[in-house]
Amino acid sequence: MSVVTNTTTIGAIDAPSRRNTELALVVFAVAISVFAYANVGLALNGELPAGMLGYGAGLALLGGVAHLVVRRYAKYADPLLLPLATLLNGLGLALIWRLDQSERLLAHPSFAPAASKQLIFSAMGVALFIGVLLLLKDHRILQRYTYISMVVALILLILPMFFPAQFGARIWITIPGIGSIQPGEFAKIVITIFFSGYLMVKRDALALASRRFMGMYLPRGRDLGPILAIWAMSILILVFETDLGTSLLFFGMFVVMLYVATERTSWIVFGLTMSAVGAVGVASFEKHVQDRVTAWLDPFAGWGTHAASEQMAQVLMAFGSGGTLGTGLGQGNSDLILFAANTDFILATVGEELGLAGVMAFLLLYGLIVERGVRTALAARDPFGKLLAIGLSGAFAIQVFVVAGGVMGLIPLTGMTMPFLAAGGSSVIANWALIGILIRISDTARRPAPAPAPSTDAEMTQVVRP
């Protein structure tokens, strides 16, 4: 049924909710993941894996419950986000399980099988996703917590300073009985909330009340000061924790959101200049960074002498050996990478075993999530929603770029996880929350406007009735 109304405002045409599309896609995502799981078992042991039924049921349950919650509480949400997340998470589980079977990795001292843990983390992630949808009836509520978010983000960022560094980076906190958490992943979301709330309030002041300086508009200190301070603090903390990927992520996200809020191109120039200065500055004293840059410039030069270079070379050879179509799941030797094979470098396993075709498919899946996020930002009707959506999807895009680009040798490696794919609880849980918020915003954005009150104009033109 369609209600033809006047042309003055957005029509109350009942937009299709697309929930059935979403359901079909979730089923499809689960089916592909189960197929991948079976494939790994057949390739490695010549038989269907024993845990296949449990895995399939578990994944179907997660996807199904999430879908039902979306159907009930976010009826008009974007239909692609949930299936995409389910597919990536499901395939990630299959890949992690595949690496769990590697004898070479099992012999390595710092390796522990991670698939069953990852399934539990995925369940926690979906639970958080559901929690977001249930508790967050409207994303605009988050505006109220602008400054609380700021405090929370800073606490999350500072916490790892009190815990010992692991693998050269101080980005973990260890909670007895639960395990290690990477607060940076959560800080990413919380600080986006702060940026959105602050920029929404100050964006006019930032854009208009500015002085011209060397052809660029510089805002007043009292407008920009606080946000610049918080942002600089986060970056500094991250640099001291040597969590360079995340600091790059925060930086990029900040520039993007500032640009969107103020609509001033000068921010891009400003941001790029600052990032160049920052990068050179950090690289000049941080040995960790220098190693990474050396490894990036010529990975094979440091073979046998330089662990970072050697690992990068291993990763490149894994990609090269995969070639166009890959060796097939379970039939490659990406486990030669050893350290962090199932976390930072999991994309190399995709590259070797699923080949160029597989990696491109994965990149497109990520691209699709980003695209849906940006679409949500475009469709959102309130500036806060717009900023939050673009902040989250921009962060997602930058994270994928930094990780995949680092692993493929496009940029120096910085060490972050591929969202949903890599083994690691914090990453999976935080990204499910991120998807939850995006779904909430998209639901609000796509929800049909309430039928407008009959306007007097409309009454007047309705002359003839059959």
Place this chain on the structure above:
Amino acid sequence: MNKPLRRVAIFCGLLMLALLIRDNWLQYVRADELTSHKYNRRVEIERYAHERGDIIVDGKAITGSAETEDGDFRYKRVWKDGPLWAPVTGYSSQAFDSSQLENLEDGILTGNDDQLFFDRTLSMFTGEKKRGGNVVTTLNGDAQKAAFKGLGEKKGAVVALDPKSGAILALASTPSYDPSVFAGNSLKDSDNRQKLLKDEDKPMLNRALRETYPPGSTFKVVTAAAALENGLYDDIDAKTDSPLPWTLPQSTTQLQNEGNIPCENATLREALRVSCNTVFGKMSDDLGNKKMIEQTDKFGFNKEVFTPVRADASIYPEDNRPQNAMAGIGQASNRTTPLQMAMVASAIANDGKLMQPYMVAERQAPNLDPVYTHEPEELSRALSGENAQKVQQMMETVVKDGTGTNARIPGVTVGGKTGTAQHGLNNSEKPYAWFISYAKTDSGSPVAVAVVVEDGNANRDDISGGGLAAPIARDVMKAVIDSKK
């Protein structure tokens, strides 16, 4: 706010595009380079992922493949009788690469050689498991065993050739080693190899191909051939112009003979029978350095020989007159490999025609179809048939009633020459015992042998070509003749 949003969308799109382009660059453009990169362990893993083909002697495999328990290299090489065949096969180790036949025929043995392209393509469609091809050698198991048994605990080498084709029938070097002990990839393999490398007796040295010795009196055969070829002497039973005592040219040193033997103006046949130093020393001097080099060149000296395993070049150098005279009796700066002296004996036995020595008779695809068969080829014409027969008569006299009687085989004509090569400063070290010979039956000569024994433990007076080396040569020749019956 939508305009910057659209721009951000484009920016995100560009990020993804950059990743896609990089991925294509990495996995399509650079794929081959990375796949075959020297650091890429996958190359090795794939190399050992299937069974290696075998090296075959007398129709039976002397090698095999064993599945390893640990590590990522699935199959390793094993040898059925390692020390016996190591001088032929070389080694093939997961950790230390390979040598000799295992190395040179690696393409066939792993199944990666282009000669197997058709076979590979076929099995790709039939879904057959990949396997390496086989290398069929020319070796004779009985002769090889006889050579090793004869050498026993002593250091030395034996090479037996088929004079008609150049096929290598035996290739022994002692002490030998078992390549199986370091075929794998473990710490133990590494230790075993270190032990072998440190061994003072150098068990991994292939003495038959890679060690050069002074040839001693066996070289007199070459000098005799040069004299006949250059027309210095025609009749082997006519008196030579050989005074006794004979003083080395440009010198006051008199060349000595071993004991009181009748060497003054002795005939060629007699001089070889009793091994006169004076006769052959003067002969070499009469011919001159240039002609001696020419003759040795024809026998294959002065360049490396590929069997296909490389053998060191045997040397007859440019030298001054007294050195050249001494070289004529094999006691100067001329040095030869055992293979080279076997080539000399085989050229004489084959009526002057020197055949290219080889040990790969056939290469087989995994399905046993031959992909390559060796055609015997002539390396050079060492001497005329007539002169070759004259040298044969002289060598047969040596075995009949000369220094080489220990090589006699009942019912078979055997020709040979002993040698006891002195070495060390002022002859201070224990000499090398040499023997070169060939056997002849009604259908020509089936085998020519060179034996060298460098026995540091034997009593000095016992070391002589006739005493130590000739029995070994006899056993090897007998083994070849018996196996043809």
